[in-house]
Structure formats: C-alpha cells, structure tokens
Amino acid sequence: MAKASGRDEVHPSDIVDAAVDMVMVHDLTGPLAVEAFKRIGISSVWDNKKIVMILDHQVPAESVKAAELHKMLRSFAKEQGIRFYDVGRGGICHQVMPEKGHVVPGTVIVGADSHTCTYGAFGAFATGIGSSEAAAVFATGKIWLKVPGTIRANVEGKFKPYVTPKDLILSLIGKVRADGATYKAVEFTGSTIHRMSMAGRMTLCNMVVEMGAKNGIVEPDETTSKFLEGRVGKPFEALKSDIGASYERVIEFDVSDLEPTVACPTSVDNVKPASELNKVTIEQAFIGSCTNGRIEDLRLAAEVLKGKTVKDGVRALVIPASQEVYRQAVEEGLVEIFTDAGAMVCGSACGPCLGGHIGLLAAGETCVSTSNRNFIGRMGSTQANVYLASPATVAASALTGRITDPREMEANKL
Amino acid sequence: MKVCAPVLKFGDNVDTDVILPGKYLILTEPKDLAKHAMEGLDSAFPEKAKNGVIVVGGKNFGCGSSREQAPLALKSSGVKCVVAESFARIFFRNSINIGLPVIECKGISEATENKDEITVDFYKGEIHNVSKGHIFYGTKLPPFILEILSDGGLIENLQRRMKKK
Numbered sequence: 001m002a003k004a005s006g007r008d009e010v011h012p013s014d015i016v017d018a019a020v021d022m023v024m025v026h027d028l029t030g031p032l033a034v035e036a037f038k039r040i041g042i043s044s045v046w047d048n049k050k051i052v053m054i055l056d057h058q059v060p061a062e063s064v065k066a067a068e069l070h071k072m073l074r075s076f077a078k079e080q081g082i083r084f085y086d087v088g089r090g091g092i093c094h095q096v097m098p099e100k101g102h103v104v105p106g107t108v109i110v111g112a113d114s115h116t117c118t119y120g121a122f123g124a125f126a127t128g129i130g131s132s133e134a135a136a137v138f139a140t141g142k143i144w145l146k147v148p149g150t151i152r153a154n155v156e157g158k159f160k161p162y163v164t165p166k167d168l169i170l171s172l173i174g175k176v177r178a179d180g181a182t183y184k185a186v187e188f189t190g191s192t193i194h195r196m197s198m199a200g201r202m203t204l205c206n207m208v209v210e211m212g213a214k215n216g217i218v219e220p221d222e223t224t225s226k227f228l229e230g231r232v233g234k235p236f237e238a239l240k241s242d243i244g245a246s247y248e249r250v251i252e253f254d255v256s257d258l259e260p261t262v263a264c265p266t267s268v269d270n271v272k273p274a275s276e277l278n279k280v281t282i283e284q285a286f287i288g289s290c291t292n293g294r295i296e297d298l299r300l301a302a303e304v305l306k307g308k309t310v311k312d313g314v315r316a317l318v319i320p321a322s323q324e325v326y327r328q329a330v331e332e333g334l335v336e337i338f339t340d341a342g343a344m345v346c347g348s349a350c351g352p353c354l355g356g357h358i359g360l361l362a363a364g365e366t367c368v369s370t371s372n373r374n375f376i377g378r379m380g381s382t383q384a385n386v387y388l389a390s391p392a393t394v395a396a397s398a399l400t401g402r403i404t405d406p407r408e409m410e411a412n413k414l
Numbered sequence: 415m416k417v418c419a420p421v422l423k424f425g426d427n428v429d430t431d432v433i434l435p436g437k438y439l440i441l442t443e444p445k446d447l448a449k450h451a452m453e454g455l456d457s458a459f460p461e462k463a464k465n466g467v468i469v470v471g472g473k474n475f476g477c478g479s480s481r482e483q484a485p486l487a488l489k490s491s492g493v494k495c496v497v498a499e500s501f502a503r504i505f506f507r508n509s510i511n512i513g514l515p516v517i518e519c520k521g522i523s524e525a526t527e528n529k530d531e532i533t534v535d536f537y538k539g540e541i542h543n544v545s546k547g548h549i550f551y552g553t554k555l556p557p558f559i560l561e562i563l564s565d566g567g568l569i570e571n572l573q574r575r576m577k578k579k
Contacts, residue, residue, distance in 0.1 A: 015556070028439045032482055035442075036569045040576065058440060065440045114480040114504055130482035130508035132568045139572065144558070178427050179474035183503050212474060214503055267427055354436040354479070373478060375431040377454040382435075 001125060001147055004108045012149035012248075021107035022050050023137045026093050028057045028356070029112035029130070031069045034076045036135035045080050046141040052102050053077050054085040054093040059349040061087075062357045091322025091348030094118040094206065094290035098198075099324055101231035105220040106239040110134070110143055114209050115290050115372065121201035122228070123220035123238055128209065148185040148214045149248040151176075155192040157256035162406040164300070165200035166292055166370065166390035167261040168192075169207045172253065174261070174271035182212030184248065187241065192255055193218060198227040199296040206291045207372055210268040260405045262368075263388040266376045274393050277403040284367035285310070285398035287343075287391050288319030289353045292370035295320075295328050297391040302334040304395035304406055305341040311401035316343035317359050319351040343398065355379045361386075368397045415564055417494040417515065418533040418544075419466045421526055424455065426472035430484040430505060433476065439483055444490035447483050451491040463492035468532055471498035472523045476505025485509040495534050497541055497552065499523050510559055513567035517541070519552030536560060 002009050005016035025033050030053055037045070045051060053073055061067035070087075077084035083102075090096040094115050097103050105123035110116065112134040119126035129143065137143055153172060186208045193201065201223075205216030218224075220238035228236075260274040287293070287301045298320060310316045318338045320326035326348050329335050338345050352359030353371035360380030361367055367379055367386050374386040389397070392406035399409065432454025434447060441447050452459035469488065475498035476484065485508050488496070495515040499522065509516040517534060519541055526532065530545040539554035555563070565571040 029480060029482070031442060039569050040572050042576065063440065069440060069442075112480055112482075114478065116480075128480040128504050130480055130504060130511055132482060132511040133507065136568055136572055139576075178477060179500060179502070182474065182500060212477065212502055355431075356436040356439060360437075373429075373431065375429045375454070375478060377435045378431045380437075382454055 001108070001145065010147045012147050014147045016145055016147060017142050018108050018145050020050065020110055020137050020141055020143055021104065022052065022102055022109045023134055024052045024054065024093055024097060024109070024111035024113070024116065025131070025134050026057055026113055027055045027059065027066070027070055027073060029134065030073045032131035033112055033134040033138065034073065036132045037138045040135065040139050042139055045082070045138045048081040050141070051082045051138060052097065053082055054090050054096055055087055056090070056092045057350045057354065058357050059087050060347070088323065091320070091325065092290045092293060092350055095294065095321035095325065098122060098227070099231065099322055101228070101233060104232050104236045105224060106237045110137060115206050117209050117213065117215050118202050118206040118290060120205040120216035121198060121218050122224055123218060125215055125217070127215045146183065148183055150185045150187050150245070151181055152187045152189055152247040152250045153253060154250060155188060155190040155253045155255060157192055157254040159255050159258065162392045162410065163255070163258050163260055164390040164392060165196060165203045167258055168253070168255055169204050170261040170263050170271050170388065171258060172251070173207065173211045173263070173269050175251065176211045178210065178267055178269040179212045181208065184213050186213045186216045188216065188218050194221060197296055198223060199294040202294070203291055210372060260390060260393045260407070262393065262403060263374055265374050265385040265387065268372070268374060268388065274389060274403055274405040277387070278405070280366065280387065280403040281401055282314060282368050282397055282403065283365040284359065284361060285314055285316045285394050286352055286359060286367055286369040286371065287394050288317065288321065288351050289371035290321065291372045292391050293319055293321030293325065295325050297370065298325065298329050298334050299332070301391040301395040302337040304392055304409060305343065305399065306337050308341055308399050310342040310398045314398055314401050316341070316398040317351065318343050318345045320348050322348050352379050368394050368403055370394050415515070415536040415560065416533060417468065418531070419468045419494050421470050421528055421530045421532055422462060422467045423470045423526060423528045424472065427474045427477055428455070428471050429478035430476055430481050431478055433484040434481060434487045439481060444486055447487035448491035451487040460491045466492050466494050468534065469493050469496045470522055470526045471496060473499045475501050477502035480504045480508070482508045482512060485512050485514045489514040497522050497534060510562055511568035513563060515563050517552040517555070519550050522550055525550065536563065
C-alpha cells in the first residue's frame with residue numbers, strides 16, 4: 001500500500017490514496033458501475049488495460065433483463081477497449097482473474113465483488129468494493145483505502161485424509177467469528193500454508209471476508225511462481241512480510257486433529273464437526289463456486305463419488321469454476337464420474353451460490369454446499385437451509401442423503 | 415447535516431442477502447429495489463419505512479456481498495440513515511458512496527427501542543434519542559467522507575471535483 005500511494009511506509013489506520021493496478025466488475029455489479037461512470041461525464045476510462053469485465057453470475061442469461069444488462073456491458077467494453085470475458089470464454093471471475101494472468105503479486109487489485117480478497121493467495125493486495133467506487137476507479141485509477149492492521153494465522157501440521165483447507169477456514173471463522181477480523185488483513189503463514197496448493201490458498205483467502213476482513217494474504221513462493229508461469233507475462237516483484245512485523249493478533253492453528261467441518265445455517269461462524277450433523281437430511285448437494293470449484297476440488301469430489309450413485313431424492317450439481325477447469329475435468333475423466341453417479345454438471349458460472357440463477361431451493365429444502373455463504377435466502381427460499389462444507393463432505397453427503405463425514409464412507413466402504 | 419426520524423431496529427450480523435436477496439440484483443431502478451428492501455427479515459419493511467426511518471443495527475451490519483443495491487434499496491425505501499454498533503466495510507463504503515449516511519455508535523443498540531424518535535448530527539457525531547432524552551456519540555466521519563455525503567454520493571462528488579479542475 002506504501003508502494004501504491006508513493007510513500008516510504010504506511011501504518012495501520014493511515015488513509016492513503018492508492019493507485020490501482022487492476023479493477024474487475026462482473027455482470028451484477030458492472031451495469032451499475034457503467035451507469036455511474038457515464039454520469040461522471042468523461043468519455044474514456046483512465047486505462048483500459050487495467051480493467052477486466054467478466055460475465056459469471058447470471059450466465060448464460062437467465063432472463064431478458066439479464067440479457068439486456070450483458071449486452072450493455074459487452075458494448076461498453078467494446079467501445080472502451082476493455083478486456084471482456086463473455087459466456088463460455090471465462091468462468092467465475094475469481095478463477096478467471098488469476099488463470100488469465102490478471103493477478104500479479106505485489107499489486108493493488110480492487111473488484112466489485114466481495115470475494116475479490118481471493119487474490120491475496122498470490123500475494124496481491126486485493127479487496128472488494130462497490131459499483132460506484134469501481135466507476136470512480138474507471139475514471140481516476142485511484143481509490144482511498146485505510147491501511148488495515150494485521151491478524152496472523154500461523155498454521156502448522158498435516159491434514160488428515162479428507163480434511164481440507166475449506167475445513168481449516170470454516171474452523172478459523174468459527175473461532176474468530178463473523179466480525180472478528182472487520183477491517184483487518186489476515187495473513188496466512190506456517191508450514192501447512194507453505195505446502196498448500198494455490199487452490200487451497202485461494203479457498204482460505206476467498207473466505208476471509210466471512211470474518212469481516214478487508215483482505216487475506218499469503219507470501220508468494222515457488223508454488224505461486226509455478227502457477228503464474230506462462231500466465232503473467234511481465235516480471236513481478238514478490239513482496240515479503242516485513243521482518244519483525246507487528247501483528248494485532250496471532251492465531252496458532254494446528255490442523256493435525258482438524259475434522260471435516262460444516263457451517264450451519266444461518267451464519268458462516270456457526271460451525272460444527274460434520275460427524276455431529278449426520279441426522280441432517282439434504283435435498284441438494286452443490287460442488288462449485290469461487291471457493292471450491294477448482295480442479296483439485298473436483299478431483300476430491302470425484303474420488304468420493306467414483307463408481308457410486310447419488311442418493312435418490314438428492315440433486316447433485318457440479319460446476320467447474322472456469323472453462324479451463326471444465327476442460328481439464330473432462331480430460332481427466334471426472335465429468336464421466338460425476339455423470340455416471342447421477343450428478344448434473346453445469347457450465348462454468350456462479351450457479352446456485354448466490355441464489356440468482358440455477359439450482360435454487362424451495363421452502364423447507366436443505367442444501368449442503370461448497371460455496372461461501374449460508375445466510376437466510378442466500379440460495380432461494382428464505383425458508384431453505386444451506387450448510388457449507390468441503391468438496392469431500394458434500395460428495396459424501398450426496399451419496400447418503402444426509403450430512404456425512406467423508407471418512408465415514410471410507411470406513412464403511414459404502 | 416442532520417436527520418431526524420423514528421427508529422426501526424435490527425439485530426447483529428444483518429447481511430446483504432437479507433437486505434436485498436440475490437434474485438433482485440438484476441433490477442436497476444431504485445424504486446423497484448425498494449420494494450424488496452429487508453425482504454429476508456421483514457417483508458413489511460418497505461411499508462414501515464416509506465415515511466422516513468432511521469435503521470438501528472447491532473454488530474457487523476451489512477456483512478456479506480459487495481452489492482451496492484443493498485444500501486440503494488434501503489435509501490430508496492425511505493431509510494434516512496443507519497446507526498449500528500459496527501459495520502461490515504464494503505457496506506459502509508457503499509452507503510457513503512450512494513449518499514446514505516452511516517454512523518458507528520457503541521451501545522446504541524441496547525439503549526434504543528423501535529419507534530424511538532432520534533436525531534443524528536453527522537458533523538458532531540451526535541445521536542440524540544429525543545423520546546428517551548439521552549445523547550450518544552458515535553465515531554465521527556472524516557471531513558472528506560462528510561463532503562461525499564453532502565454532495566449526495568461519490569459520483570456527484572467526483573463530478574464536482576472534476577468540474578473544479
């Protein structure tokens with residue numbers, strides 16, 4: 001943030017005017033941003049190479065109204081020469097941004113979506129903003145930001161089989177609570193993080209907003225470089241944590257005894273071990289979203305579902321996070337495993353996560369989902385329930401028709 | 415900058431999905447958004463708010479998504495300002511940016527009841543409960559934020575600043 005605001009150093013609570021390296025909007029926040037930009041009264045954006053637009057929420061257009069909004073964004077992007085990921089060309093914004101090389105370590109990225117914090121997994125400062133602010137960035141390339149204090153989550157130990165980064169972040173949110181990191185940065189450190197794939201790190205950073213955080217961050221290392229190789233064209237400076245950095249709070253976490261964890265309705269911090277919820281019956285199981293729709297997630301779900309059949313009365317939906325992930329899932333035979341099991345594989349988009357498009361719930365129904373929010377009405381009816389879990393737990397639950405600790409499947413060889 | 419209205423009170427962690435459910439995000443007209451304000455918690459909210467109200471919330475008001483349609487729905491339904499124990503950051507910024515005043519005030523939730531008449535003075539950070547006769551002080555907003563609010567929002571503020579240039 002010091003670099004972005006031209007200062008030698010910054011301290012928590014300083015307010016800085018930061019230069020933005022990249023701004024992203026999608027189909028539900030973009031139209032308001034474009035309208036607001038037009039009201040400012042200038043004809044062209046500050047830098048069309050630093051703006052990305054992605055259609056992912058109501059995709060493919062689920063109504064005439066959505067089609068009109070998509071059309072408006074498409075035409076603005078064309079007129080301004082902005083990089084635009086249309087239906088079938090990208091996928092979920094938070095997967096597409098790093099995949100296509102728009103996320104560079106050490107840069108400032110803002111996005112009109114609260115899960116923009118995902119990019120912290122690559123050592124970028126990335127945070128969610130609203131549509132009007134996105135419009136102001138389109139016009140000026142700048143944004144005011146308050147420098148956050150930092151909470152350090154130091155994670156050690158080795159995950160047990162079928163226990164994942166999703167279980168770690170749910171458990172951490174349960175400890176810190178839904179507002180426990182409001183306005184803070186959450187930095188993930190420790191040997192567990194160092195060994196973790198980019199997919200896992202993205203799951204962690206993705207959900208820091210569910211404890212109120214402004215951003216999540218992981219120091220870039222060789223895993224980061226390997227992912228970005230061939231994606232980011234220009235050389236980048238991977239910023240390191242300051243030696244002797246001061247933290248507002250340090251949370252030590254050992255994952256060795258961590259169990260599959262589930263967030264119960266209607267808040268993300270309402271967490272319980274999956275094994276305590278085995279009487280909760282489900283009507284839908286959803287594997288996907290910007291939290292858990294990556295190839296590693298689909299592989300894990302496929303491992304649980306392989307050669308088995310989704311329980312009668314359960315709808316299982318699998319949504320790869322991007323076209324790239326979809327293609328890889330086809331090549332690896334995962335799509336075959338899902339369809340053979342009776343799961344429906346849908347096109348890369350946000351899907352039921354935000355209750356705007358496909359896979360909505362009726363009153364009285366329950367879904368166990370790999371997504372990130374379980375608020376009242378999030379996935380359709382205000383009388384429906386959403387439980388959040390890992391891809392392994394959701395896949396195991398799809399087979400039994402009730403919330404299931406995936407290790408139970410293994411033990412019983414169901 | 416001062417507002418005065420009766421209170422509608424809510425609890426902790428009021429999220430943007432209950433303030434404005436995702437299925438209405440394709441609506442673009444503020445008056446259409448207003449019809450669904452707070453639908454997840456109280457479907458009668460637009461009727462209760464239409465003559466002007468001040469929303470008093472608990473901790474972490476506005477948590478969840480970055481949808482600017484959430485404060486827009488509140489503002490266009492008749493909400494004059496939101497006072498809460500604490501706010502989620504994106505909602506806080508979005509409210510200011512669309513010209514809906516917000517102020518953080520510790521202890522306000524417990525001390526306030528539905529229908530209390532309160533007056534909020536943003537320059538002083540003062541919240542006066544006229545019905546109960548007590549005064550609270552919230553976190554004062556910095557001058558540049560007050561300027562955005564008095565212009566009516568970020569875009570209006572930017573229009574003015576760009577003209578000046």
